[in-house]
Amino acid sequence: MTTTKTKGATALPLNTILSGDCIEVMNSLPEASVDLIFADPPYNLQLKGQLHRPDNSQVDAVDDHWDQFSSFGVYDQFTRAWLKAAHRLLKPNGAIWVIGSYHNIFRVGSALQDAGYWILNDVVWRKSNPMPNFRGKRFTNAHETMIWASKSEGGKYTFNYEALKALNEGIQMRSDWVLPICTGHERLKDENGDKAHPTQKPESLLHRVLIGSTNPGDVILDPFFGTGTTGAVAKMLGREFIGIEREESYRKVAEKRISKVRKFDREALEVSASKRAEPRVPFGQLVERGMLRPGEELYSMNQRHKAKVRADGTLVGDNVKGSIHQVGAHLENAPSCNGWTYWCFKRDGKTVPIDILRQQIRAEMHN
Amino acid sequence: MTTTKTKGATALPLNTILSGDCIEVMNSLPEASVDLIFADPPYNLQLKGQLHRPDNSQVDAVDDHWDQFSSFGVYDQFTRAWLKAAHRLLKPNGAIWVIGSYHNIFRVGSALQDAGYWILNDVVWRKSNPMPNFRGKRFTNAHETMIWASKSEGGKYTFNYEALKALNEGIQMRSDWVLPICTGHERLKDENGDKAHPTQKPESLLHRVLIGSTNPGDVILDPFFGTGTTGAVAKMLGREFIGIEREESYRKVAEKRISKVRKFDREALEVSASKRAEPRVPFGQLVERGMLRPGEELYSMNQRHKAKVRADGTLVGDNVKGSIHQVGAHLENAPSCNGWTYWCFKRDGKTVPIDILRQQIRAEMHN
DNA sequence: GTTCACGCTGAATCCGCCC
DNA sequence: GGGGCGGATTCAGCGTGAA
Numbered sequence: 001m002t003t004t005k006t007k008g009a010t011a012l013p014l015n016t017i018l019s020g021d022c023i024e025v026m027n028s029l030p031e032a033s034v035d036l037i038f039a040d041p042p043y044n045l046q047l048k049g050q051l052h053r054p055d056n057s058q059v060d061a062v063d064d065h066w067d068q069f070s071s072f073g074v075y076d077q078f079t080r081a082w083l084k085a086a087h088r089l090l091k092p093n094g095a096i097w098v099i100g101s102y103h104n105i106f107r108v109g110s111a112l113q114d115a116g117y118w119i120l121n122d123v124v125w126r127k128s129n130p131m132p133n134f135r136g137k138r139f140t141n142a143h144e145t146m147i148w149a150s151k152s153e154g155g156k157y158t159f160n161y162e163a164l165k166a167l168n169e170g171i172q173m174r175s176d177w178v179l180p181i182c183t184g185h186e187r188l189k190d191e192n193g194d195k196a197h198p199t200q201k202p203e204s205l206l207h208r209v210l211i212g213s214t215n216p217g218d219v220i221l222d223p224f225f226g227t228g229t230t231g232a233v234a235k236m237l238g239r240e241f242i243g244i245e246r247e248e249s250y251r252k253v254a255e256k257r258i259s260k261v262r263k264f265d266r267e268a269l270e271v272s273a274s275k276r277a278e279p280r281v282p283f284g285q286l287v288e289r290g291m292l293r294p295g296e297e298l299y300s301m302n303q304r305h306k307a308k309v310r311a312d313g314t315l316v317g318d319n320v321k322g323s324i325h326q327v328g329a330h331l332e333n334a335p336s337c338n339g340w341t342y343w344c345f346k347r348d349g350k351t352v353p354i355d356i357l358r359q360q361i362r363a364e365m366h367n
Numbered sequence: 368m369t370t371t372k373t374k375g376a377t378a379l380p381l382n383t384i385l386s387g388d389c390i391e392v393m394n395s396l397p398e399a400s401v402d403l404i405f406a407d408p409p410y411n412l413q414l415k416g417q418l419h420r421p422d423n424s425q426v427d428a429v430d431d432h433w434d435q436f437s438s439f440g441v442y443d444q445f446t447r448a449w450l451k452a453a454h455r456l457l458k459p460n461g462a463i464w465v466i467g468s469y470h471n472i473f474r475v476g477s478a479l480q481d482a483g484y485w486i487l488n489d490v491v492w493r494k495s496n497p498m499p500n501f502r503g504k505r506f507t508n509a510h511e512t513m514i515w516a517s518k519s520e521g522g523k524y525t526f527n528y529e530a531l532k533a534l535n536e537g538i539q540m541r542s543d544w545v546l547p548i549c550t551g552h553e554r555l556k557d558e559n560g561d562k563a564h565p566t567q568k569p570e571s572l573l574h575r576v577l578i579g580s581t582n583p584g585d586v587i588l589d590p591f592f593g594t595g596t597t598g599a600v601a602k603m604l605g606r607e608f609i610g611i612e613r614e615e616s617y618r619k620v621a622e623k624r625i626s627k628v629r630k631f632d633r634e635a636l637e638v639s640a641s642k643r644a645e646p647r648v649p650f651g652q653l654v655e656r657g658m659l660r661p662g663e664e665l666y667s668m669n670q671r672h673k674a675k676v677r678a679d680g681t682l683v684g685d686n687v688k689g690s691i692h693q694v695g696a697h698l699e700n701a702p703s704c705n706g707w708t709y710w711c712f713k714r715d716g717k718t719v720p721i722d723i724l725r726q727q728i729r730a731e732m733h734n
Numbered sequence: 735g736t737t738c739a740c741g742c743t744g745a746a747t748c749c750g751c752c753c
Numbered sequence: 754g755g756g757g758c759g760g761a762t763t764c765a766g767c768g769t770g771a772a
Contacts, residue, residue, distance in 0.1 A: 109473025
């Protein structure tokens, strides 16, 4: 364990996982001593019954005792308390990241603003592989929200603009990040082979956060350390960390994990960058965007068939409804059909393939 | 202007733009009369000074008087007031959408929860063409957040799952939507050629909202109507709207805009329907109608189990009697089972799913 | 070694009608 | 209004094991 002396007499316990309630522990540390705080607090999910997948398997829900709050009021009180303790710990030019979902993030954001933090961005983590909505009752919950805020208005926070631009193939980093959830070898297991923590975050997420908003040698505090993703990535990237975690089982897993981490070689950084296929464009987007009107007629390439566009991006032809591909296949009596190259529309008397419109959308997406 | 009578004496001013303060106007309308509210309230941007692009051109900022609030407290008070008035207007199974940015969305989300609304999703509008961050001091602000909430927990909100899935080429719609901002011909200009409204929303966004969470004929209220995107898309899609807007200049632009909109054909507005909407066919009817004989054997889809049909439309298998669903669930040791897709019968040596017979009956019912 | 089929799982506020 | 029960509902990625 490394320690450093600060202005006061108290030493800062660097690269250590402290046990106990995060508010008490934070209050025991010296003020204005931390460069960045990354916090992944309980989400207060308020789950009710059980959920099964369509194949009848059961979803392993997050129903741990630490995520139980009896009301929004109680959750707010908890949130305001830890945010206040965190505020005291931050250096004047320090900053904080907090991650959450719609269950809690609005409470957290309001509390941040009320506590004097100054929001810099909200950043959306778009999951490339989220869990679907199994009952078809809502949108797939495909993202989580992170709030990035400085200690106060006018704080000179760290922002490594060029490094982030480089990470993003030369284009300014946006407020929406597409990253996969934590699975496979990265997902830590307990001795029974079950997941060690129900909500382990991917290292790629922390990588981007730390590259973007800290410098080597900075001190990063994580008051809800869990299995220590923040500590592991901080160590890789040559930053110092302080973790706080109440549950002994998580602390043990984190200790072991971080002990195995080696500080990064430069080259390993580049790996995750590329791998980009042409983005999929749903036909429905042509309708939503007014490129084709509901009710408009499409003509088959061979001019033998026509069909009408509906508001939801399906087609209706003679005795058949469905996607551009399904209707094309049916009309041609073929096992399958690429609707993009099969259908045309008319503009100014000319017949134009609908694929032209898809190419327009893709061109915009590359910008 | 169309009006309808509701339970009370007050008429509902459909397809009209009402002038005045939205809270007062909402309080003058009959309670429980609206199916959906779409609200794009002031964002409370708190901009300071002028912003210039790298080429020294000046950014036309949103600095209108209606976006000025002296503190979070004042903004909260305003937010709670209009959300309360909106809550009263909603039918029990109604829902609301509110759009905002990190400046205000956390205040709005907390206020929604405190007012008894029940959040269903937060949806991220990911802009394909956002304005860059010219100073390189933060992430490109590339998204806005929408909150979708029902009037209360347990409300039977409208969700056109199948239509949204169709819009997305057969894959469940996610909580992140990629759509371009409103530019080009769609962007309304005033007589000087300047943009008529600083924050006009794209019609594609409203298209998806209205297709997904309303049905034709539903009443949609927009208390911050601006230049009337909600009204224009509602009219196209065969929905009724009520707009409220304080500024006369915006009302005039909106009136003119909506008068030019034409409703799509009825056929184009019909949308992919859910199987849940299909009439229920009791399994017993297959036996009554002689499509299956009492005593005949059914086989499970996986060929591992069989059961015998009884005259009352129940099945009897190894040690188990009951409905097609109950017997299937028991044999598979599953919490539930859809008997219609689980069981097959034999005809001319071929194995045929019993759902084929249900489809025959439904086809007859449609005639 | 390679490919393919299949199984498993992930921060989830996840049903609705009829009696 | 509460209980019973019919029956509708999933995407991407990783790991395993057979071919």
